Amino acid sequence: MQPRQALIPLFSEFIILAEDRFSHWQVDSRLKRSMEERAKKRSEVSENLWGVYWHRLWQQQPESLAKGHLIAYLQEPCYWSAARISRGLRNSQYKLSDCFQIAIAQVDKILKGFDSQQSSNLKGYAAQMFKSILTNTLRQSQVADICSDWALLRKVSRKRLEKALDEAGVATGDREKYVLVWTSFKATYIPNEPGKTRQLTAPNAETWEAIASLYNRERHRQLNSPGKECLPSTLEKWLLKCIAAVRSYSYPKSISLQQPKMGREGEEGEILDDLVYGDASSSLLDELVRQGEVEKQQQVGELLRRILNQLEQEKPELSVLLQLYYGEQLNQNEIGQRLAMRQYTVSRRLTQGRKFLLKGLAEWSRDTLGIVLDPQGIDKTMSPMLEEWLESHFQPMGGGGRET
């Protein structure tokens, strides 16, 4: 895949996949014109600032061209996370194009979660989010594959069950009953061996009686409308419905991609005027430039390089793993094989290595930038910053890794 270098394409072109690999970049002419207009004589504005700029506009007008620009911008982090994960899952049913679609479908969630006041690195944030969204989705799907129906009921959180029931069209009034049956089921019927939770078979008659008796006792307290006493057969029907809902919810559906409404030529309504910011003469772009984000990023880069050096001196066993994970893009399994090490050790050492860097970054932010530290701040701002730096430092040719 050829990474885009120039600014305009970065915010106006989309990936076309063919035969499950990158084929070419497709230009969206409307987006292209929109960028060209705005970028006239604004060569000092970095890609990061453009990202923040479009994000702020998107927040004002979620269905405007701003969204199209952002989705175009995020094509690459999406592609790299999809490529990397699908490569590790070779021989599974998830191909690159599947992963790409699963990831890009969540772009709204990513945009909503990004706080441009805290961080100016939308791409870095998105890269981390795409990875975690993909791994989470694939993991759910795997769980559904390997578990029996009754075992699957134990492997979901209450919130997930509720979401699945909603999606399956269960009325809100009935939902509480289904959740109570599920609670009663889980409290009554547990695996009888320490390591066999996936093959749980259907409850027997005696267990159904016990589940029903618990449900009937608890409904007075746990339901808003206790309803009538229920027979085991009714409860079994409800639980089967829960199972079906959960299964269906566990597999990513055929996704219709959220395309911004591009409209036709000549419809001016969607082209936004530049947001006026502060006094009449300044614009959002000016303000962002003034905030000096670029400089800070350079400082951070230098700092992290220094700390990494320190890590290489003091704890080379940790830095070598960072190189393998971020540089050679091996997954934790592959690293384990390469170094003849258990994956659990790989996980611990990667965590330790990252922590060393994160701590250095946090200390510097506190001492030099005067930032008051707190757990959420470190997680939401510095962690993605570190993650993005690690990816780009070990991959100086501006990519996200190996092709299959």
Added chain:
Amino acid sequence: MGTMVQEGRFSQISPSFPFPLPPSRKPLSVLTMTLTLALTTDLWLEISPAARDEAWRLSQHQSSPDSRWRAYLNRLVLDAVLPWLREEWSPAAAAWPGEASLPSLWEVVDGTAIAVGEKRLILLPTEAMDEEELRVPQEWLDIDTWAADYYLAIQVDPDDRWVRIWGGTTHRQLKLEGSYDPIDRTYSLEGDALIRDLSALSVAQQLCPEAETREAVAPLSTPSEAQADNLLQRLGDSEVTFPRLEVPFPLWGALVTDGGWRQRLYRQRLGQQPPIALGRWFDNIWEAGWQSLEELFPRSALPALASRSNGGGESPVRRGRSILLGAPGEGKSAVLLVGLAAAGEERVEIQVQLHPVPDNRFLPAGVGLALFSEDGQLLRSVQAQEEDNYIQIQRFRCPPGFRFRLQVDLDDVSVSEDFVI
């Protein structure tokens, strides 16, 4: 207008189990696929086969399938996470309030507390493999003595033997941003709102330990003994599946945080014997199996019991019973003697001795005698050497209502008796 992405060939999986794969593709092993998807921001820890078996064995001492399973998952997580916490956070990290309190705690509530220096962490295990939410029982937030600083969301897979810490939060965040469910009395936070990078928590712990992690919690008022007795009667029935939901929370909270009451609740739910009521010995009422000295030692005089010394000059009421610590005929037995004397102001003085059985001069070597408080803390202990005529626990005084346990052990075998004044 160009489409953004060409329709990928999207594989739909038929939702039936097991599903058929085309013969050309072998499925990845489950564990391989799971670990392939591991991110650097979460932490995976292993459970050894021995640890899993031990956790299973230990968790059997609960009253119901539900509490057994809860104890099992919590134990798995504790065993996997504590060594890591000791390495990463502090070597002083330890289960709170103590190992002895865990079974009674897990009998009724989910979660395991760990004390790390001045801070407290709650481990919340779950079998759920999605990341939709973290649910925390109200006990860990709204009881002032139990409230903690950090709460960790931990997935457990007993089949493949791993735990995964995938997120965390603070007391403050849970109270301010979490949603409270009054039906099951939990606070929950969406997965997206959690702190997802474990290292962020640990760095925060080191660099800004003074950061506000806790909201204020008002103390609960303590019920009277009579109220507590009442509650224990009601909730001590193991048919009550969710005792924590039965009575108003402030009452429940005060009950469960008292180590003694909680231990009684636990034992009652397990159907264990009520304790021996020592106070009634003064009225010549005692439990079966406890005999007078004359009955226990019909032929011998016992020089060891010549001591008479409790200031008030009253001779103590003494009873004893034989304790068997091995197969009959192996010579592994002893006689436990408990003496009770009034000690002014309604208090009593207790004397505890362990003697060899009649016709033996010495106790079995290595036999131990220990005194425990009602919530399982070891108070005193003594052990017999090669040729000891008897051993004793230093006399102690206690008020009426005081509860304790005596334990006699030899090698692997131990026998306990519970007492109340």
